[in-house]
Amino acid sequence: MNFNELKQNIQLISGTLRKNAISAVNIHLTVRNWLIGFYIVEFEQKGEDRAKYGAKLLQNLSDSFDEEGLSYRNLRLYRQFYLVYSQISVYIPHFFQKHFSSIWQSPIAKLQFTEKEDIGIWQTLSAKLSNSEKDNVILQSLSAEFKTKESVEPLSYITKLVHTLSFSHLSLLLTIEDPIKRRFYETECIKGTWSVRELKRQIDTLYFERSGISREPQILSEKVQGKSEKSIVTDMIK
Numbered sequence: 001m002n003f004n005e006l007k008q009n010i011q012l013i014s015g016t017l018r019k020n021a022i023s024a025v026n027i028h029l030t031v032r033n034w035l036i037g038f039y040i041v042e043f044e045q046k047g048e049d050r051a052k053y054g055a056k057l058l059q060n061l062s063d064s065f066d067e068e069g070l071s072y073r074n075l076r077l078y079r080q081f082y083l084v085y086s087q088i089s090v091y092i093p094h095f096f097q098k099h100f101s102s103i104w105q106s107p108i109a110k111l112q113f114t115e116k117e118d119i120g121i122w123q124t125l126s127a128k129l130s131n132s133e134k135d136n137v138i139l140q141s142l143s144a145e146f147k148t149k150e151s152v153e154p155l156s157y158i159t160k161l162v163h164t165l166s167f168s169h170l171s172l173l174l175t176i177e178d179p180i181k182r183r184f185y186e187t188e189c190i191k192g193t194w195s196v197r198e199l200k201r202q203i204d205t206l207y208f209e210r211s212g213i214s215r216e217p218q219i220l221s222e223k224v225q226g227k228s229e230k231s232i233v234t235d236m237i238k
Contacts, residue, residue: 002048007064009039014067024099026166031095033074033167037082038089040075077171084174087153091162094155160190168196176203184208191225198229 001009013035043050044057053060058079062072165173169189176182185208189199207224214220 001043001046003043003053003060006039006043006047007061010036010061010070011065011067013039014070027095027162028099030162030165030167030170031088031092033078034082034085034088035092036070036075037078037080040079041082077174080174081167081170085170088158088162090153090155091158094159095162161186164190164193166196169194169199172196172199172203181208184211188221188224192228193230195229202228 013032040058040061050057058075059072062070062075165186173182173185173189176185185199185203188194188202188207192198194202202224211217211220
């Protein structure tokens with residue numbers, strides 16, 4: 001993969017998922033941002049001309065885009081998101097199979113792209129989904145590309161994480177370095193369907209620490225959840 005291919009991959013993923021975000025805004029944007037982070041890290045590790053860009057890769061990428069959501073700050077955030085939540089890789093094949101297998105196999109979809117580079121990317125991605133009629137083979141193929149070196153979280157939990165929390169929630173959780181503490185807020189946020197503002201309030205008021213020293217953490221949890229502000233559709237990042 002060279003720099004131009006990196007740029008094309010990010011543009012394709014970004015543009016496609018943003019268009020489909022009308023029906024599943026939070027899920028599509030979360031996956032979009034994770035994939036951008038994935039491609040950036042892949043380029044940093046294996047890119048053909050990565051030495052040419054070095055520490056200025058994200059700035060060069062940002063300067064080359066004229067698209068909302070791909071600023072230097074956001075690209076850095078997406079990279080961090082992938083590194084912290086690399087376990088989302090287990091969800092990616094299922095996401096593609098559910099939302100894009102029929103699109104990628106449709107000749108009409110390919111006609112929407114006039115550039116040869118775009119068509120080539122679509123054909124490459126489509127091949128991964130059309131080489132076999134068996135779902136398990138498709139999933140194995142995609143899982144191989146998006147595998148993680150760390151132990152994989154159960155798919156059920158990752159699905160709940162991606163489907164329940166917006167990227168705004170996840171961005172806030174990225175500020176928590178302790179993985180145990182982060183998992184605590186993930187679980188409580190999912191359970192209570194907190195708004196982003198509620199999640200921030202609970203972090204700022206040290207809910208994790210208060211729960212740890214409480215003699216009755218379950219009662220504390222019930223009180224917190226009972227008074228919490230619930231999430232709404234607008235809790236997302238663009």
